Amino acid sequence: MASTSRWAGLGALAVFLAVLPQVLPNNYYVDVAVLAGFNAIVCVGLNLLIGYAGQISLGHAGFFGLGAYSSAILVTHYGWPPLAALLAGALLVGLLAFAIARPILKLKGHYLAMATLGIGIIISIVLNTEAQITGGPDGIAAGNFSLGGFELKGERAWYWVIAGLLLVTVWLATNLVDSPVGRALRALHGSEVGAEVVGVDTTRYKVLVFVVSAVIASIAGSLFAHYTSQLTPTKADFFKSIELVTMVVFGGMASTFGALVGAAFLTMLPQVLTVFEDYEPIILGGIMMGTMIFMPRGLVPTISAFLTRRRP
Amino acid sequence: MTTKSLKILASAAAVAFTATIGAAQAAEPIKIGAFLSATGPASFLGDPEKKVLEKYVAEFNKAGGVLGRKIELTLYDDAGAADKASSFVKRLIENDKVDVIVGGSTTGATMAAVPLVEAAGIPFISLAGAVVIVEPVKKWVFKTPHTDRMAAEKIFSDMKKKGITKYAMISENAGFGKSGHDETLKVQANYGMTLVADETYAPKDPDVTAQLTKIKNTAGVQAVINWGFGQSPAVVTKNYKQLGIAAPLYQSHGVASKDYIKLAGDAAEGVRLPAAGLVVANQLANSDMQKAVVVKFQKEYQADFKAEASTFAGHAYDGLQMALAAIQRAGGTDKAKVRDEIEKTQGYIGTGGTVHMSPTDHMGLNLTAFHMVEIKKGDFVLSD
Numbered sequence: 001m002a003s004t005s006r007w008a009g010l011g012a013l014a015v016f017l018a019v020l021p022q023v024l025p026n027n028y029y030v031d032v033a034v035l036a037g038f039n040a041i042v043c044v045g046l047n048l049l050i051g052y053a054g055q056i057s058l059g060h061a062g063f064f065g066l067g068a069y070s071s072a073i074l075v076t077h078y079g080w081p082p083l084a085a086l087l088a089g090a091l092l093v094g095l096l097a098f099a100i101a102r103p104i105l106k107l108k109g110h111y112l113a114m115a116t117l118g119i120g121i122i123i124s125i126v127l128n129t130e131a132q133i134t135g136g137p138d139g140i141a142a143g144n145f146s147l148g149g150f151e152l153k154g155e156r157a158w159y160w161v162i163a164g165l166l167l168v169t170v171w172l173a174t175n176l177v178d179s180p181v182g183r184a185l186r187a188l189h190g191s192e193v194g195a196e197v198v199g200v201d202t203t204r205y206k207v208l209v210f211v212v213s214a215v216i217a218s219i220a221g222s223l224f225a226h227y228t229s230q231l232t233p234t235k236a237d238f239f240k241s242i243e244l245v246t247m248v249v250f251g252g253m254a255s256t257f258g259a260l261v262g263a264a265f266l267t268m269l270p271q272v273l274t275v276f277e278d279y280e281p282i283i284l285g286g287i288m289m290g291t292m293i294f295m296p297r298g299l300v301p302t303i304s305a306f307l308t309r310r311r312p
Numbered sequence: 313m314t315t316k317s318l319k320i321l322a323s324a325a326a327v328a329f330t331a332t333i334g335a336a337q338a339a340e341p342i343k344i345g346a347f348l349s350a351t352g353p354a355s356f357l358g359d360p361e362k363k364v365l366e367k368y369v370a371e372f373n374k375a376g377g378v379l380g381r382k383i384e385l386t387l388y389d390d391a392g393a394a395d396k397a398s399s400f401v402k403r404l405i406e407n408d409k410v411d412v413i414v415g416g417s418t419t420g421a422t423m424a425a426v427p428l429v430e431a432a433g434i435p436f437i438s439l440a441g442a443v444v445i446v447e448p449v450k451k452w453v454f455k456t457p458h459t460d461r462m463a464a465e466k467i468f469s470d471m472k473k474k475g476i477t478k479y480a481m482i483s484e485n486a487g488f489g490k491s492g493h494d495e496t497l498k499v500q501a502n503y504g505m506t507l508v509a510d511e512t513y514a515p516k517d518p519d520v521t522a523q524l525t526k527i528k529n530t531a532g533v534q535a536v537i538n539w540g541f542g543q544s545p546a547v548v549t550k551n552y553k554q555l556g557i558a559a560p561l562y563q564s565h566g567v568a569s570k571d572y573i574k575l576a577g578d579a580a581e582g583v584r585l586p587a588a589g590l591v592v593a594n595q596l597a598n599s600d601m602q603k604a605v606v607v608k609f610q611k612e613y614q615a616d617f618k619a620e621a622s623t624f625a626g627h628a629y630d631g632l633q634m635a636l637a638a639i640q641r642a643g644g645t646d647k648a649k650v651r652d653e654i655e656k657t658q659g660y661i662g663t664g665g666t667v668h669m670s671p672t673d674h675m676g677l678n679l680t681a682f683h684m685v686e687i688k689k690g691d692f693v694l695s696d
Contacts, residue, residue, distance in 0.1 A: 028406035031399060128514065129485070137486035137515065138420055139394060230424045232394050271403075274388060 006174045009257060013170060017163040021156060030155040036267035037162035038224050043247045043259040044166075044173050045216030050245065051254035052177060053209045054189035055105065056113045058241050059120025060217050063093050065236020066123055067218030068225040069134055072142035077133070082145045086222040093218035094211055101207040108192075120241050127233040139232035142225040158227055165223070166260075169216060173256045176212070185209060189254075250291060252298025261300050341384035342377070342645055344369065344635065345410030347400045347425070348439075348628075349417040352392035353515070353542055356571050357417040360625035361439055362387060363617055365414065368632055378636050379643065386410060390421050397421035398428065405432045411645040412638075414631040416440050417624075419487045426453055435638070435651040437631040439624070441541075441566065442491035446674040454654055454674045456630040456664055457623070458588065458681060460492035460539070461499060463564045466586035466682045467537060468503035470696070471562075476534040480509035480527040480559075482520065482548060483539035489515070492539035492564055508532055515544050521551045528557050535559050541566035546575035553579035560584060565682070569622035573690050580690070586682045587692065590626045590663045595694040605661050626663030634660055634667070 024030050042064055049055050070089030074080040080088070104115045127134045134140060145152040152158060176182055184205050187195040195202050225231045234240065243266070251262020269287065273280045295302040346365055349358035369385045377383055386408045390397035397416065404410045405428060412435045416422030419442040426445070429436040429452050436453050438445050443459040471479065483493040493512070500507060509530040511523035527533060536559055538548045545567045552561050561583050563572075568587040573580050589596050593606040609629060613621035637660065638653035639645060657669040657676060665681025684696035 026406045028403045031402050031406075035399070131485055131490075136490070138423075138490065228395060229398055229427045230394055230420075232420070234393055234395060271399075 006178065010167070010171055010174065013257075013260070014167055017167065020163075021159055027155045030159050032268060032271055034155060034158050034162050034227065036264040037159070037166050038220050038227070039244070039247060039267050040260045040263035041162070041166055041169050041220040042217045042244055043251070043263040044169050044256055045213035045220075046244055047248045047253065047256060047259035048173055048176065048185075048209050049213045050248050051252075051259070052182065052185040052189060053206055055206060055210065056245070057116040057210070057213070058113050058238070058245065059116035059118070059123070060213070060244050061236050061238070061240035062120035062123035063097065063214040063217040064221035064224070064240070064244075065127060065233065066093050066096070067221030068142075068231055068235060069127055069140070069221075070218075071222035071225040072140045072231050073133060075142050076140060081147075082142075082222075082226060083147055086219060089222045090215050090218045094215045097211045097214035098207065101210045102203065105203065105206040105210060117238070117241075120236075121238055124233055124237045127236055134233070137233060139230045141230050142228075145223065145226035152226070161223070165220075170256055170260070177256065181205060181208070186254075246288070250288065250298060252300040252302070255298065255300045255304075258298050258300035262298070265299070341382040342379075342636075342639060343384050343386065343408065343410040343412075344632070345404035345408055345413045346385065346387040346415040347390050347397050347404065347413070347421065348387065348415050349392040349421065350387075350389040354392040354418050356542060356569060356622070357439075357624045358389070358392070360617075360622055361415075361417060361628035362389075364613070364621075364625045364628040365632055367612075367616055368629060372636065378640050383636070387415075390417075392418060392421070394418075394420040394424040398424040401425040401428045405429070405434055410434070411647065412635045412650060413437070414439070414628070414635055419445065419491060422455075426450060429453065433647055433651075435635070435647060435654055437635055437654070439627040439631055441488050443495055444491060449672060449674050452651055454634075454669065456627045456634070456662070456667075456675070458565055458586075458664060458677055459495070459675065460488065460564065461495040462677070462679055462682060463586045464492065464496040464499050464537075465503075466679060466684065467562045467564075467584075468499065468505055469679075470584065470586075470684050471505065471535055472503055474535075474560075476560075477504060478506050478508045478532045479535045479537060480511070480530060480533045481507060481537045481539070482511040482513065482523055482527065483537075484515050484541075484544055485512040486515055488541050488564075488566055489539040489544075492566075496537060496539070513544065513548075515540065515542065517544065518547065519551065520544075520548055521555065524548070524551050524555055524557065528555055533559050535562060537562045537564075539564050539566070543575060546572055546580075549576040549583060550579045565623065568685075568692075569624065570620050571622070573687060573692075580687045583687045584695070585685055585687075587685045588623045588626060588664045588681060589683055590621060590623050591692045592683060592685060592694045601661055602663075602665065606663050609663055621663075623663070630660075630662035630664050630667070633662060 046060050049057055067089040070092055071085045074085035075082055107115055128137055184200045187200055188202050192202055247262040247266045248259050252258025273283055276283055348361050350362045369383050372383050388400040390400055404413060414437045416425055416438040419440040422438040422440040422445055430450055438455040441457050441460055443461045445455050483489040509527045513520045513523055538545055545563055563583055563585040565587050568591050589602045590606045593610045596603040610621050613625060634657055638650050641653045642649035655669050655671060657667055660667040665677045667676040669676035683694055685692045686695040
């Protein structure tokens with residue numbers, strides 16, 4: 001039952017992603033869609049940690065940034081092929097996440113949030129100050145992504161790559177959630193003591209999901225470095241981390257499609273709201289507050305609960 | 313009805329249809345796009361620029377527009393973030409289909425836009441300072457403010473007059489500050505200057521006492537140059553005063569705004585900087601060709617916004633004037649023709665100086681556009 005709805009959801013997403021570029025009037029809209037796609041990939045990974053394992057991370061932009069800068073630096077300074085740089089970045093971030101996960105994930109609640117926040121800020125400071133390597137606040141240009149003589153250029157080409165990667169990420173995430181690991185994670189979320197009593201190795205699962213979500217962020221970051229014309233440290237700073245968490249919570253925790261909707265919605269909203277000029281931040285804040293007050297579980301879970309309740 | 317008359321009717325309809333389209337095209341507005349840092353850390357650049365663009369576009373429209381066409385301004389706020397600037401530039405090009413772009417308050421935002429406008433082929437007049445924007449020359453990119461290199465040269469020629477040969481430098485590690493630092497080093501030999509201490513700080517640092525103490529303890533420092541904009545030069549100026557460093561402090565044209573004097577307070581007394589004629593409009597000699605232009609602009613700006621116009625407001629004014637003049641001369645908004653006409657700008661007297669563009673110079677200003685200014689009793693005083 002769960003698996004049929006999973007395939008239905010994935011199929012619906014695939015159809016949506018295939019049709020979307022046909023209805024977008026010009027490349028500016030495709031660009032926004034690609035940016036939403038990048039955020040969505042990171043958020044789906046982050047949601048595994050926040051929504052399912054119940055652990056908070058305020059440093060995920062740091063992992064995104066580390067992946068992005070690994071790619072940019074290895075490609076521009078050392079002439080690595082982009083794919084190798086991407087894998088090296090993912091490996092680096094995976095190892096780093098693994099090394100810090102054990103001590104960090106022993107912490108709970110606010111202390112855990114503080115520790116991840118600290119890591120994110122350290123990464124951001126290093127990217128800002130090591131200007132000889134990272135280009136400092138002015139950023140660095142990673143150039144186009146190329147693989148075996150084929151060069152990835154233009155918004156539309158990127159769209160298909162990101163759409164494909166998003167589908168794979170969603171497939172992986174939903175798979176993980178429906179597996180024994182997913183059940184262990186939910187048990188952990190419900191009660192860590194309870195989960196331990198029934199024999200779940202809670203630390204192991206927490207570390208696993210932390211590393212998986214960090215690596216997903218790193219891969220998205222690596223590709224983003226090639227997509228953007230100039231990579232700046234703002235993509236790795238504290239506010240970006242907050243933005244990612246907000247996307248997950250806004251769309252609906254413990255719902256992979258919620259994370260998707262949250263990411264897409266919050267990427268588009270500032271673009272739509274530019275017509276209000278100076279009032280933009282007020283309206284953005286109002287929408288967020290309203291959603292949290294009236295839909296505390298987030299957009300997607302609230303709406304889907306409403307729809308299933310109406311159905312006899 | 314015969315086939316023939318049908319045909320005639322159809323062709324008449326076609327002619328009428330084409331004529332309507334032609335008329336609609338003639339009345340179509342000229343679309344000017346802008347992306348400015350109207351909020352955020354660089355808002356002291358973007359905010360006056362935004363006010364100026366909005367005010368003068370409205371005034372052009374009141375006077376009947378250009379070539380009988382109204383001007384439509386599409387303006388986005390990039391909040392000083394290069395990545396936001398790049399997505400707004402894409403939007404201006406792809407979605408709003410603007411004819412020309414005037415904007416880019418900071419060097420970072422401008423450089424993020426450069427590859428996009430070059431690829432799309434849209435004339436772009438930047439309002440940012442660093443020399444990298446126009447050097448090497450980029451086909452579609454122009455700029456109105458003086459470069460950091462010119463500021464360095466002006467400062468050095470002033471030092472030379474005072475017999476200074478050894479100087480220290482403290483600069484922001486990003487964007488304008490970094491570029492200014494590098495350009496200073498490139499031109500120092502031409503003026504026989506030697507750098508004896510070189511310190512940097514981050515744009516948001518609330519205190520630079522440590523760096524200034526090092527400079528203070530370096531033997532032989534005869535003057536200090538600070539490269540930065542926004543709050544940081546005010547922080548440097550205050551710390552400089554607190555440490556009681558006796559050597560004269562030079563700032564760049566990045567502080568040529570009353571806001572700097574307000575932020576730095578008494579500590580700004582005696583600071584010297586190169587600036588455009590605009591900040592000392594009334595003190596210019598009557599024989600100066602620029603005087604009429606800058607006095608008029610100051611008066612109009614003050615009447616509307618109850619504040620003194622900074623040189624940044626002037627950059628936006630010059631950019632808009634040159635863009636519209638080029639469209640006027642090109643007789644339309646064909647992008648290649650407008651670009652050529654901007655490049656042919658000759659003898660335009662603006663708030664920044666007299667502009668002579670050429671295929672090898674996309675800024676068109678020389679050192680005569682700069683005046684050496686000293687801050688005395690909370691005001692800019694002409695001193696060269």
